[in-house]
Amino acid sequence: MVDSNENKEDMKRKYRPFINLWEWCSPEFKELIKKLMVLIRHGVDDNSKNIKIEPIEDFKRLLSGWKQAQQIIADELIVKLARIQELEKEKKLAHSSKDYETKNQCIRNVKNIKSEIIILRKCIDSIVWMLLNNEHSAIRRLPINGNPDNLSAFNINDSMASANEINADPMAIAIITDITTFVHTGDLLALIPNKGIALIELKSGKKNIEFSKAAKFAVMSECNHFEEEYTKGFDKKDLKHYQRTKRQVERGRNVIEAISTGSGFDNLFQSPVKILDKNFQPDFYTDKIIGLWNKVYNGKSWAITDINECLFIGAYSNANMGFIGFNGWMDGCKISGRIFNILDSFSDPLSRPFFSLNLPDKLLLDIIDGNLIVVLCFDQKLFVDRANKKYPKLYKILNFPPEIIDTTNMLSINGKGIASCVENESSFIGIGYETRIIFDQQYPDNLIDWSYKMSDLKKEYDKKKSTEKNKAQRKLKKARKRSRT
Incomplete structure (x- = not known):
């Protein structure tokens, strides 16, 4: 006999792909997303649609739209994170007073807000994808093993000041990595004129800056003797601090190396990687x-x-x-x-x-x-x-x-x-x-x-064709030689 609960679960699983993600969203949230969609896909509208815009000015307008979108999303995320904290407190109070209706409503509200947060973060992901030309081989280098999530109001505010300094340049843009869903390397992902794409670690405080410089030297020089000498007087706390900083530097190097050379170490799967699709030409349906x-x-x-x-x-x-x-x-x-x-x-x-x-x-x-x-x-x-x-x-x-x-x-x-x-x-x-x-x-x-x-199948085919071509050329040469004699 089939369990009716199993039938319900199976039906629920089958029906899931046909449910519209936006059904539970408020009209206000939908309108916000539509506004963000325009900023992300087209940039700032300067009401000059009938005027021919130079490519550089069009690019500046696109970057300006991305910057505005990031600020709107950052502000929204801070508000929503604060609201989740409030709801968690309400839930605890409701649980203590055995007000289960209020408790369940708090749980539902938290779930909805977390879904809205994901949607907002995926909007930022869209900007990162476009920055990297929608290139999978580059995108897949940016997460790290364990899928850490450092989203917090403190981190957003802490990074925004530095991002805004870069964003003051109309030809540059800096994205706060903590508000993306998948960029786990660096504090900022930036496009800077004459430098290209850069992953930037933000450091403040004398010790942080010192450890960062030492870790960069240790990673780039690969000198074990330097690291032994440098850390031999460290206590456990400082040693952990330094090692954490060094891992950040190593992850950044792995990303840049893999993207620029096509081979290196994959931070997500913790294994060597060889990118075979750098010259891949996609064909879309x-x-x-x-x-x-x-x-x-x-x-x-x-x-x-x-x-x-x-x-x-x-x-x-x-x-x-x-x-x-x-x-x-x-x-x-x-x-x-x-x-x-x-x-x-x-x-x-x-x-x-x-x-x-x-x-x-x-x-x-x-x-x-x-x-x-x-x-x-x-x-x-x-x-x-x-x-x-x-x-x-x-x-x-x-x-x-x-x-x-x-x-x-x-x-x-x-x-x-x-x-x-x-x-x-x-x-x-x-x-x-x-x-x-x-x-x-x-x-x-x-x-x-x-x-x-x-594949090797193609190499075998090319080798066979080359052999056949060489045979044909030798045969032709012999025929010509016989005809001359």
Whole structure:
């Protein structure tokens, strides 16, 4: 006999992707987000739409919009963090007096405010993504292991003064990293004229500054003798302080080294990394989503499409229709894979943020206003089948090696990994492929082609072609020599 509670939980899980994130938001919060969306995507509106603007002035206007957005978000975060503290106190008092209705209301209010905080922080994430040209290989270097969160009113205020000094330059911008969801290296991420992107650690106090200088020298020089001499008289407290400072310097170096050279140490997964996608040219299917939206916008209740035989997309005017229609489509076609709402990027720190999507403003606003629901499903088995049809033996299904402990970060079929052969080793494909397909809206075929380009299969093909070409050239030379004699 099936437990009715299990049925309810299963139904709740299946229905989740069709729930609109914005339903519980107040009208005031929605309007704030819409204002931020314009500032982030277009910059400050100077009412000169009919006047041709020079590229530099347009860039300044964009930066000015980002700076305004950051200030608005910082102020909102400080207010919301204070409100959470107040609600936590109210909850404790209600619990003590056995006023469970008030206690539960406090819990609900805290949950809602925390959700609003995530949305605001993802707005800042959008700015960081655009600063780094939406480049995954750079983005994925910025988190660190353990996913620390240093969001606090004190940290925001402490960093804002330094950020504002940099932001006084119309061609520069500094983002407070603590208000992002994924930048865990440095206190500020800055774009500075003639210097490019920089991660800045803010230090105050004589000891902090001294330790910071010493740690930088120790890391850059790699001189163990210096560190032994420098720290030999430290007590436990100072030693911990110095070592913490040194770790910060090392993380910053790892980020810069990996981004600039393509290889180094990954702070998130605590392992060596080699970036193979520095010259990756993405190909997007955003026009397909726009086409589905146009159908719904012009009066249809729903529209669906499939892409490259392994990605399935549905656009619906309401949640119930989407739940029934899309799940029925997936079940009928025996498609396996997680169903995503396009808004699920708000819960994934390393996916392209919602406001950075290359989609029209009106489409995004329709999603915010609840007039459009977009859901997607990526079938990993069909992806492998298509890849191997296009490039025979490109992918193999293998048991994960022991060193891959967390297999949830990898693509898999029935518990086994999807791998290609790169430099004579099995290279397992991470969940980043799915993230790019769902949230970047990159064609699956685009990633299949890139896998092939990086694989030993392509090298073998090129070697074979080169051999055949050389044989043909030698044969031609012999023929010409015979004709002359």
